[in-house]
Structure formats: C-alpha cells, structure tokens
Amino acid sequence: MRVLLVEDSERLRRTVGEALKHSGYAVDATADGVDGLWLAQSNAYDVVVLDIMLPGLDGLGVLGALRESGNQVHVLLLTAKDTIGDRVAGLQRGADDYLVKPFALEELLARVQTLCRRAYGVKQPRIVVGDLEIDTVTKDVFRAGQPVRLKPREYALVEYLALRRDEVVSRRDIESHIYADDADPMSNVVDSAISLLRKRLSLPGCGPIIHTRHGLGYILKAEPQ
C-alpha cells in the first residue's frame, strides 16, 4: 500500500514514516502543503495522512483542492486542533478520518490500515481467497489453515493482491504501491518478489493462487477445484 505523509514537523514526519514503512507501506513524505498537493495529484496513493497546520498551503486547503478535482483518495487528517468545530470542518471538507495529536502510533497504523481496506471496498479485517486467509490486523497469513511466515514487504504484496482479488494488477501498480520510489523502473524487482511470494504460499496440496497474465500483470485468484 502506498501512503503519502504530509507533516511539517520533521520528527513526526520521520517517526510516522518509519512506522508506516515497518508496517509494510510504501511511504512518500513532504513537509509542505503545496508539495503535498502536487504529489497527491501526481500519484495513486491508497491513503494520504495530512497535517492541517502546514506552511504554503494548509491541510484543509490541500484536501479541498483534491476533492474539487475529483480525487477520491482516502485522507486521514492529523492535527492538534481538537474542537468539535475543527473535526466537523475537516470531515465536511472531505476527510475520511481525523486523528488528534498526540496519538498512539498503533492507532494511526490501524486507521491507515482501515482506510487502505476501504480503498478497495473491503471492510472486514480478514480477507479470504480460496484457501488463502489474510488477517490484516495481525498481519498473519494462512494457507489451507497453515500459517505462512512472510517478510513485511512480502506481506504488503500479498495483501495488495488480495485486496484486488480477481483483478489483474499491473507491474507498475505493484511498483508504485509496494516499492514507491525504491524500485528502479528498469529492474525486475516485482517479478522477483512475485516469484518469492509464490514459493512462500506454495504448500503441499495447495494449487497456485497467484497467476500471471502475460503482458498485463498478475492476478490473485482461487482456481476452481
């Protein structure tokens, strides 16, 4: 999942960014509202974590500009303003969630996770595709009831594919949502990651669940028995 973090406090930007990355998100971060708006309009993020009091253009201005342009990206407002009026103003501008500083990192991560699920129309925390079961809260993966140990980026990849189950996901999408700027466009990091993930999910008696659509991308789909 790809997250944009717009926060002018350098420490918060660093710590929240690290926490998101540790949780398997691809993170872009900026301290400026104008830059944040440009990034949000230029890239397909699953969630934007947006501070309100920003230099350049404040968070509500960024949010308003996104909504007016038809951008439906999920936005979590992060702010020290905690009055009901402030919350209402933020939500009425088009925010999907509102978190008041100081906050628990766990709560921030949980809210980002929920918004990521909603980005793909999934509300329940457990995703089931055939005999593949993913608990998005505990980040546990089971295949035919057997636990599968995955590294954070591997988990992020299988979660992303599962959220877009039965849908062909292009390499570009995988790169932008899982690797952000970390991937060299000329590299085959996505193919390598898919290959490794297939091995992890391949258990005795279990058929393939990640399928290749040549020239198009990959699809996570339970084959009929």
Next chain:
Amino acid sequence: MTSIRGRLIRRLLAWFALPLLCGELGVFLMMRHALVEQFDDALRAKALAIATVTRVEDGLIKVSSADRFMREFDGPDEKRRDESARDESNGGDALIASAFFQMWEDGKTVQRSESLGSATLAYPASAYGFWDTALPSRHQGRAMTFAFSPWTPRGQPPAVQLLLVVASGRGELDRTLETLAGLLAACGLVLLAAASLGVPRVLRRELGPLDAITEQAVEIDASTLASRFGVDGLPSELLPIATRLNDLLSRLERSFERERQFSADLAHELRTPIAELRSVAELALKWPESRDPRTDRDALQIAIQMEGIVTGLLQLLRSEPGPNAVSRELVVLEPLLQGVWGPLADRAQARDLRIMWRLPVGAVMHADPALLRSVVSNLLENAVEYAPEHSAVEVTACVEATGFVVRVTNDAVDFSEDDLPRLFDRLWRRDPARSTSGHYGLGLSIARAFAHAMGGELTATLDPRSRLALTLSGLGPEAH
C-alpha cells in the same frame, strides 16, 4: 432594589397630584370668595333698602314694612312654620330663608325685624363691616353693619346717626360651597385614578426600548459576543448607551477571540512536541531492532522545547500586573547590549546579517537591569531569527520627542500592517504552521510585559520599506 420605573411613577403622580390639589384648592377659594362677596352684596343691598325706608316721624324712627322686599324680615307665617318643622324633622334646615335686622341709636335699639322675635342681634363692634354670626334660629348666618342717617322731613332737626345690622342665613351658601368642594374632590380623585392607570401604561410603552435592551443583554454570554444592540430607531437617550455597549462587546469579542486563539496556539504548541515525543518513544519500543540513534537526542530536544514553552509562559504570568519587586537604576546600555548580542552573533553570521549600532556614548536607561536585559534580548533574538538573510539589523538609542528610546529595526518583507496588532499576542507567530522550531511566539509578549512592569512601553511600527521597528521607550534617564 430601587426601580427607576417605580420612582418615575411615584414622582410623576406626585407632580401631577400636587398641582391638581393646589389648583382645585385655588378654584375652591376663588369660588368661595366670589360667592361670599355675592352674599355680602345682597346684604349690603338689603341694608341700603332698609336705610331707604327708614325715616324719622314725630321724633320716632320708623321703618316702612310695606315694601315687598321687607317681607323676608317678617316672621315666618303659619304655613312656613309648618314647612320648616317638617323640614327640620326630616333633617333639613328650619327657617332657611330668614333675614334679620336691628337698629340702634346711641346704643339703644330703635327698630328690629319681626323675624327676630324676642331675640336680639349682637351690638356691632364697628360702624361698617361683615362678619359671620350665629342667628337666633341657631343656624349660621352672615351679618353686616351699616351706619346711616334716616330721612327727616324738611324743617325737622337733622336725624341722628343710626347703626343698622342686617343678618341673613348662609345655609344655602354653605351648601353651595360643600357641593363645589365635593365636585372638585371627586374630579380630583377621578383624575388621579386616571393618571395612576395611564402613567404606568405610558411608561411601560415608552420604556419598551430600554426593556428590549435589557432582554437582549441578558441573552449575551461568552458564546454570543458577536451580537450587537440595534441602534436604528432607538430614542436619543438610549443611543449612547447602546453604542457604548456595542463598543464594549466589540472589545470583549476581540479579547475572547484572542484568548481562544491563544488557547488554540498553546494547544498546538504543546500537542506537537508531545506527539513527537510519543511517536519517537513508541517507534523505539515497537521496533527496537531498528532503533534510530537520534531517538534519545530527539527526546531531550523535545523536553527542552517544552521546558522553554513552560518557562516562557511562567515568565509572562509573573510579569502580569501585580506586586512585583522591580528595581530601577541607571543601566549603561552599551555593555548590556553587547552582552546580549554575544550569544546571537554566530547565528547572525550564519544568516549573513549585518548589525549596525547607533548608540551615544554613555547612553543610560532607568530600568531594572535583569528585565531590561530580557527585553533587549528578545528584541535582538526576534530580529536575528526573522530578518531575511543578508539583510541588516539596526540598533539605535536616541532622544526623540517622547523621550529617550532604544529601537531595533530589521527588514520584514512578509509582514503587513494587519500583523502589527497581533505582534505582542501570546504564542502568535507570523507563520500559521508554526514551523520554526525553538520559537514559541512568547518573546515579544514577555518583552512588552517586562517593559510595562518597568514603567515603559514597547511599540511596533512598519515603515513603507517594510522595515519593522520595535521601540522601547519611557525608560530614559529623565524617568528617574
């Protein structure tokens, strides 16, 4: 509690009742005087008539009773006696129309009316006059004395002087006066009753705008300070009150807004470092294997930052008006300014700021040394932090029309006249995102509070070239 409306009603009614009472009394007295005069005129006419029909015959005083007007001096006939008795038994007056006269010559009665019967009238004290007297009929009457000389035939010796007293019952006069008094009293009561009903109603209607203002004022609280009293159509007596109240509400609204903004800024100022501290700690605890080496330094810096905020606020609170011990002595400026500038020099150099000193030799200020040091420190820090890079900061001390001043001037290209009134507000900063670390918007608030505590003033001006000047005044040596 005193009620203006109650007092107005009582006083208006009193001011109405008093002239009414005096007027009615005046009318009554005038009417009584006129009626009595009329009665006296009738007595006088009777006396003249009696004098006219009185003559001397054969040395005797005779009064002709043939004239018809003399009949009232006759005694009551049988019919009148019966009527009088019936009247008296019914509570009426007996012999109400009776008249009496008596004549004296040298103190001896020479003639008397039949109506007197065996009674006599009192001998008069003077030759002419009117007085009230009791009549032989036991009713109140009025009498007149008249001295005259009766007609004497030609050739007879001149007549002697006779003293005539004519008396008549005044029952009808008194009843007329009683009726008049009753009518006047009744009218007065009706008018008073009407006024008692009308005055409160009129007051209630005319004081309606005051009641409306009162009701509106009751509704105003901290959440409705934006409301204003309507002034259109207000009576001229209430217009100044409503205008002053609106001014007061405007000042209160601005004051509350500033306090709200201060609270919001304080919340933001403290929440962000707390959020940073929490996130740094939680990140280190949740992923200890990838603990950032900057974690401990970050925690310390955040703690120092929060300490700075709390210390600044405490300083500000302590500088509020109160029984603070502020010493005043002559402080030599140059060494103090140079001492304050020392720690700032590196930062100024890093930002390529030029400092220009324009201080007269031996310039002094009459101030508390510690507070003055804090004030100039805040002014210079403000200049070093917010002046654009590669610009100049000017420190001037001179005598102006208002007295001796110290002024710190620097470029402020992002500043406007609208920002000036907010410059000294607690926690206010030009950058709404409050992104500049280490500065909390308290320095100038503290500086001005300290200036006031020393009896001086700190003001801000912006010139057309967008140069911001912070001027400390009122602490010159002449203030000693």
